[in-house]
Amino acid sequence: MTEPNEKFFEELESRIPTGEVRTRFAPSPTGYMHVGNLRTALYTWCIARHSGGKFLLRIEDTDQARLVEGAVDVIYNTLTDCGLDWDEGPDKGGPVGPYVQTERRGLYLPYAQRLVRRGHAYYCFCEKAASEEDSGDFEREADPCRDLPEAEVQRRLAAGDAYVIRQKIPQEGTTTFHDEIFGDVTVPNKDLDDQVLIKRDGLPTYNFANVIDDHLMGITHVVRGSEYLSSSPKYNLLYEGFGWDIPKYVHCPPVMRDAHSKMSKRHGDPSYEDLVEEGYLRAAIVNYVALLGWAPGGEREIYSIRELAEAFDVSGISKSPAIFDKEKLTYFNATYIRAMEPAEFAAAAEPYIRQAVKNPAIDPAAIAALLQQRTEVLTDIPGKLGFFDALPDYDTELYVHKKSKSDKESSLTMLEAALPVLEALPVWDDEHIHDAMTSLAEKLEVKNAKLMWPVRIAATGTAVTPGGAVELCRILGQEETLRRLRDGIERLS
Ligand code: GLU
Numbered sequence: 001m002t003e004p005n006e007k008f009f010e011e012l013e014s015r016i017p018t019g020e021v022r023t024r025f026a027p028s029p030t031g032y033m034h035v036g037n038l039r040t041a042l043y044t045w046c047i048a049r050h051s052g053g054k055f056l057l058r059i060e061d062t063d064q065a066r067l068v069e070g071a072v073d074v075i076y077n078t079l080t081d082c083g084l085d086w087d088e089g090p091d092k093g094g095p096v097g098p099y100v101q102t103e104r105r106g107l108y109l110p111y112a113q114r115l116v117r118r119g120h121a122y123y124c125f126c127e128k129a130a131s132e133e134d135s136g137d138f139e140r141e142a143d144p145c146r147d148l149p150e151a152e153v154q155r156r157l158a159a160g161d162a163y164v165i166r167q168k169i170p171q172e173g174t175t176t177f178h179d180e181i182f183g184d185v186t187v188p189n190k191d192l193d194d195q196v197l198i199k200r201d202g203l204p205t206y207n208f209a210n211v212i213d214d215h216l217m218g219i220t221h222v223v224r225g226s227e228y229l230s231s232s233p234k235y236n237l238l239y240e241g242f243g244w245d246i247p248k249y250v251h252c253p254p255v256m257r258d259a260h261s262k263m264s265k266r267h268g269d270p271s272y273e274d275l276v277e278e279g280y281l282r283a284a285i286v287n288y289v290a291l292l293g294w295a296p297g298g299e300r301e302i303y304s305i306r307e308l309a310e311a312f313d314v315s316g317i318s319k320s321p322a323i324f325d326k327e328k329l330t331y332f333n334a335t336y337i338r339a340m341e342p343a344e345f346a347a348a349a350e351p352y353i354r355q356a357v358k359n360p361a362i363d364p365a366a367i368a369a370l371l372q373q374r375t376e377v378l379t380d381i382p383g384k385l386g387f388f389d390a391l392p393d394y395d396t397e398l399y400v401h402k403k404s405k406s407d408k409e410s411s412l413t414m415l416e417a418a419l420p421v422l423e424a425l426p427v428w429d430d431e432h433i434h435d436a437m438t439s440l441a442e443k444l445e446v447k448n449a450k451l452m453w454p455v456r457i458a459a460t461g462t463a464v465t466p467g468g469a470v471e472l473c474r475i476l477g478q479e480e481t482l483r484r485l486r487d488g489i490e491r492l493s
Contacts, residue, residue: 021053057089120241279379458488
């Protein structure tokens with residue numbers, strides 16, 4: 001292919017916005033969102049929002065072995081769910097599109113050719129296995145194409161010989177790059193390989209496309225996982241080879257499952273979607289993930305997404321790997337649940353309540369009100385509600401409870417006394433049930449607990465319930481409560 005003229009480059013360069021912070025999240029569409037990726041997206045978004053800049057979404061589908069159906073939607077949905085809105089992206093457009101790497105494929109070869117002209121890349125005609133083209137794990141010194149005479153290169157190109165384009169790394173000296181988290185990192189150039197930039201099929205390698213895209217999109221801060229740290233000197237040499245400004249690098253340390261291994265979906269660690277499925281709230285996940293390796297300073301832990309953007313500062317990101325702690329996430333989740341508006345919690349809890357409570361006469365919002373202060377994770381809900389639809393076949397030992405001074409005998413007496421009182425109630429609400437029970441306890445000269453314990457056990461057949469006797473009887477309804485109390489009397493008689 002002949003090289004495009006200067007205009008081609010000028011047009012692309014003229015589109016690059018300047019004078020603003022521009023960050024990008026550049027996921028590969030895998031079909032799920034790793035916790036570590038979500039954290040990268042979050043920090044990237046925070047840096048842009050903190051300074052009133054732009055947050056871009058770029059889909060990096062170049063290296064993908066196979067297309068995962070719906071994978072791009074997973075990215076859109078996750079970011080939207082988490083409140084990470086983007087200003088430019090495949091669906092939104094923008095000044096430096098397209099925003100999907102495979103749709104940009106025509107851009108990379110001309111830039112690689114330009115780099116050859118500038119002396120920082122070369123055509124390599126050697127026969128090498130396809131795998132070597134990507135990994136670059138061979139002796140650079142041995143490459144006979146590095147210094148081919150120009151006429152020979154032209155002859156072979158004209159003859160249609162297959163080639164790759166490789167980066168020409170200086171043989172001598174060192175390369176230093178600066179990372180906002182890791183500081184200055186210096187590596188000897190002899191440790192860097194002449195990586196392939198353009199493959200035999202004319203398509204770019206990931207490492208090359210990434211640099212071209214970040215430059216052409218005007219990215220000021222490159223935020224990504226620290227697995228890319230070791231490639232950064234080569235990126236720097238590419239920027240320098242083109243004479244471009246180098247963006248700020250922010251390499252985030254990995255999110256680990258324990259001291260030894262990274263979180264990995266393959267090893268059963270949860271992705272973002274798994275956590276949602278497990279009953280964690282999006283806002284709690286986002287808040288917790290933000291604090292995985294970033295410390296805002298001070299004691300405060302609870303931040304909304306807007307507050308995170310306001311407080312965010314790259315200097316708070318730790319160099320050490322962060323360990324994902326499910327218990328801590330659960331604590332965040334419970335805190336978020338308690339702080340929800342009751343109606344909001346009722347809406348979130350309803351599907352989980354309905355998994356266990358099918359009886360249409362029972363109002364899920366009434367149950368939600370009992371659960372809100374007692375729920376850590378939404379998926380815990382159904383397991384607590386089994387007794388609503390049907391009284392379990394329980395053991396009368398449940399009536400024996402030291403603290404309320406209950407035993408089977410006293411329980412039978414209490415239930416026999418409570419039954420007619422509850423039967424006679426004209427209005428079935430908390431106040432009437434409560435007042436009737438406390439006056440009955442007074443009349444019987446017993447503590448409230450001695451009466452309430454057997455009533456709750458008879459009504460639910462369950463030792464630990466979300467809520468006390470009064471509320472549970474109210475939700476069960478008068479008729480069902482009386483039926484269960486009679487059943488209790490029978491079991492104890
Ligand atoms: N596509 C890369 C990934 O998903 C992103 C690397 C980068 O942000 O530069 O890991």
